[in-house]
Amino acid sequence: MSEHLDSSAPTKANPYQSKLLVNRLLNQGSDKETRHFELSLQQSGLSYEPGDSLGVIPQNNPQVVDDLLAATGLSGEEQIQVGEENLTLRDALINRLACTVLSKIQIKKFNEIAKESKLEDLLQPANRDAFADYLWGRELIDLFLEFPQQGISADELVGLLRPMPPRLYSIASSIKAHAEEVHLTVAIVRYDSYGRKREGVCSSYLADRVGECIPCYFHPNKNFKLPEDSTTPVIMVGPGTGIAPFRAFIEERRAIGAGGKNWLFFGDRSSKTDYLYGDEWEQYRKDGLLTDLDLAWSRDQAEKEYVQHKMLAKGKELFTWLQEGATFYVCGDASRMAKDVDSALRQIAQSEGAMSEDDANAWVKSLQKEKRYLKDVY
Ligand SMILES: Cc1cc2nc3c(=O)[nH]c(=O)nc-3n(C[C@H](O)[C@H](O)[C@H](O)COP(=O)(O)OP(=O)(O)OC[C@H]3O[C@@H](n4cnc5c(N)ncnc54)[C@H](O)[C@@H]3O)c2cc1C
Ligand SMILES: NC(=O)c1ccc[n+]([C@@H]2O[C@H](COP(=O)([O-])OP(=O)(O)OC[C@H]3O[C@@H](n4cnc5c(N)ncnc54)[C@H](OP(=O)(O)O)[C@@H]3O)[C@@H](O)[C@H]2O)c1
Numbered sequence: 001m002s003e004h005l006d007s008s009a010p011t012k013a014n015p016y017q018s019k020l021l022v023n024r025l026l027n028q029g030s031d032k033e034t035r036h037f038e039l040s041l042q043q044s045g046l047s048y049e050p051g052d053s054l055g056v057i058p059q060n061n062p063q064v065v066d067d068l069l070a071a072t073g074l075s076g077e078e079q080i081q082v083g084e085e086n087l088t089l090r091d092a093l094i095n096r097l098a099c100t101v102l103s104k105i106q107i108k109k110f111n112e113i114a115k116e117s118k119l120e121d122l123l124q125p126a127n128r129d130a131f132a133d134y135l136w137g138r139e140l141i142d143l144f145l146e147f148p149q150q151g152i153s154a155d156e157l158v159g160l161l162r163p164m165p166p167r168l169y170s171i172a173s174s175i176k177a178h179a180e181e182v183h184l185t186v187a188i189v190r191y192d193s194y195g196r197k198r199e200g201v202c203s204s205y206l207a208d209r210v211g212e213c214i215p216c217y218f219h220p221n222k223n224f225k226l227p228e229d230s231t232t233p234v235i236m237v238g239p240g241t242g243i244a245p246f247r248a249f250i251e252e253r254r255a256i257g258a259g260g261k262n263w264l265f266f267g268d269r270s271s272k273t274d275y276l277y278g279d280e281w282e283q284y285r286k287d288g289l290l291t292d293l294d295l296a297w298s299r300d301q302a303e304k305e306y307v308q309h310k311m312l313a314k315g316k317e318l319f320t321w322l323q324e325g326a327t328f329y330v331c332g333d334a335s336r337m338a339k340d341v342d343s344a345l346r347q348i349a350q351s352e353g354a355m356s357e358d359d360a361n362a363w364v365k366s367l368q369k370e371k372r373y374l375k376d377v378y
Contacts, residue, residue: 009046012166015057015215016044021181023207030273033188034241035207036172039214041180050174050248051224051376054182055166057215058205064100064141065093071144078154082163089154097161100139100201104131107143109160114147137193167202168219170331170376172244176255185244185276224329224376230258233326235318237341239267239296239307242332243276245376249329254289262289263321267296267307292317307337308344319352327372334377345373 010016022038039054041047048054069076069090076090082097093099104123111119122131140160173183188207189200199208206214226249227234234253236246243266253262264281268274275281275295284290294310311318322328330341342364349360367373 010217012055012057012217015055015217016041016046017213018044018182018216019213020210023210026185026276028273030269032269032274033190033207034274034276035186035188036277037184037186037206038173038178039182039184039216041175041182043180046218047175048171048182048218049220050171050226050252051221051245052171053168053219053221053376054171054184055168055217055219056202056206057164057166058202059209060094060097060099060164060201061199061204061209062090062094064199065090068093068099068141068144071141071148072152072157073148073150074152074154074157080154080158082158089157092158093161096164097158098164098201099161100141100198102135102138102140102143103162104135106140106160106162107135110143110147113152113156114143114149116147119147137191137198139198141196142194164201166217168378170241170244170248172247174248174251174255177251183247185241185247187241221376223371224331224374226252226258227260227327229260230256231260233261233263233291233321233324235263235265235321235326235328236331237265237307237311237329238331239265239337240276240332242330242337242377245331246329247277247280250284250289254284261291261321261326263292263294263318263326264290265294265296265307265310267298267305267310269297269299271295271297271300306340308340311341311344312347315348315352319348322367322372323353325372327374328367329374329376331376332378338375338377 019040020037021040024036026034026036074089076088078089079086080089080092082092107119108123121127122134169184169186171182172185173181186203186206188203191198224245236249238246246264250262268276281290281293285293296305296307296310298304298306330338346360346364349355349363350357355363364373
């Protein structure tokens with residue numbers, strides 16, 4: 001568990017105000033925008049461990065809020081209550097409430113006011129797929145633009161909204177390597193849909209609108225920790241922003257002089273534009289800290305090349321490391337990547353360990369039970 005020297009550790013409700021020291025673009029000429037952030041913990045006495053996450057409490061973009069207000073016909077000056085606080089509607093929309101990403105429950109509540117047959121149909125259980133298609137790329141403002149509700153009151157609007165949820169980010173630094181700092185690796189969400197430019201609330205807040213300080217708190221993760229025995233080898237699979245905790249792991253292993261071998265699988269779109277922290281990995285490889293480094297560039301050739309393809313190509317060696325007691329870590333996209341990496345691991349057990357499918361499944365289960373197969377996926 002992370003230790004906090006200060007017993008009043010920051011929480012969601014009572015966050016620490018951390019000064020933003022660095023906001024650096026990690027891609028070069030890519031159509032992706034992945035940023036490195038460095039936040040100060042100076043004189044706070046706060047600490048964390050590799051594998052922990054940081055919770056960030058963002059604000060909504062004032063322009064997005066003003067566009068929503070215009071679509072609802074409200075001025076934003078209306079006084080409303082959020083919990084114990086009395087605020088103007090505009091202030092509450094910027095600082096307290098989630099007013100972009102849509103949920104099914106929200107559309108249901110909206111339709112109690114709007115009573116639109118199109119929404120009524122989409123909400124039927126039989127129309128699940130059509131509903132998911134409708135939701136994709138739409139935000140709250142799109143409901144008000146498609147089904148205008150000019151008479152809606154400020155309280156009715158607030159009744160549709162939930163409190164602003166914090167966003168978690170895997171910590172990308174070891175405090176032993178960067179005293180009184182915490183680093184993050186963040187993919188900035190930006191896309192166009194239904195004729196509007198969209199942005200992720202928290203990633204764009206960090207990239208574009210953060211003031212001097214970021215409200216944040218630590219979210220310890222005891223299920224994603226380096227092995228207690230520092231001589232244990234580690235295999236780390238982290239494409240895209242999944243690289244974040246492994247930067248922390250390697251920095252920690254270097255700082256404590258860990259003798260265990262380190263093998264990293266990283267992947268992203270192109271070697272020229274998306275080699276996140278490339279200089280650092282190349283230096284670690286030269287220094288011998290990284291025993292093995294496998295890179296999968298998905299868009300540098302006609303056929304997709306992913307981290308799991310690199311794992312399969314080195315299946316024999318990977319299986320040997322695991323037989324020798326290595327811990328296997330995966331971080332990043334949960335929806336596709338982590339599943340494909342999992343199935344590559346099972347394939348390797350079958351091909352290199354001469355196991356049946358059932359035996360390979362039991363072997364993977366035993367790795368999990370021994371806490372030697374750990375995931376930080378989202
Ligand atoms: C434990 C944990 C660790 C994490 N670590 C990291 C990390 O290290 N780095 C990192 O970058 N993220 C990380 N995340 C994800 C992070 O918490 C946020 O979810 C992410 O930054 C998006 O938040 P946002 O507020 O910018 O976007 P939101 O405002 O929450 O918007 C995201 C939503 O936008 C919609 N959307 C996104 N792209 C498109 C598109 N192309 N078309 C249509 N709709 C789209 C989807 O509905 C999506 O759910 C982590 C999550 C968890 C749970
Ligand atoms: N709005 C945007 O422009 C934008 C762009 C990128 C990511 N994002 C979002 O940001 C979040 C994090 O992005 P990220 O940088 O961590 O990751 P990412 O861009 O989603 O992916 C990183 C790398 O993993 C590859 N990949 C895709 N499917 C895979 C699979 N099944 N198995 C293994 N590798 C796979 C990608 O290849 P390919 O992409 O070539 O298939 C890419 O090379 C994601 O949730 C994504 O939705 C948004």
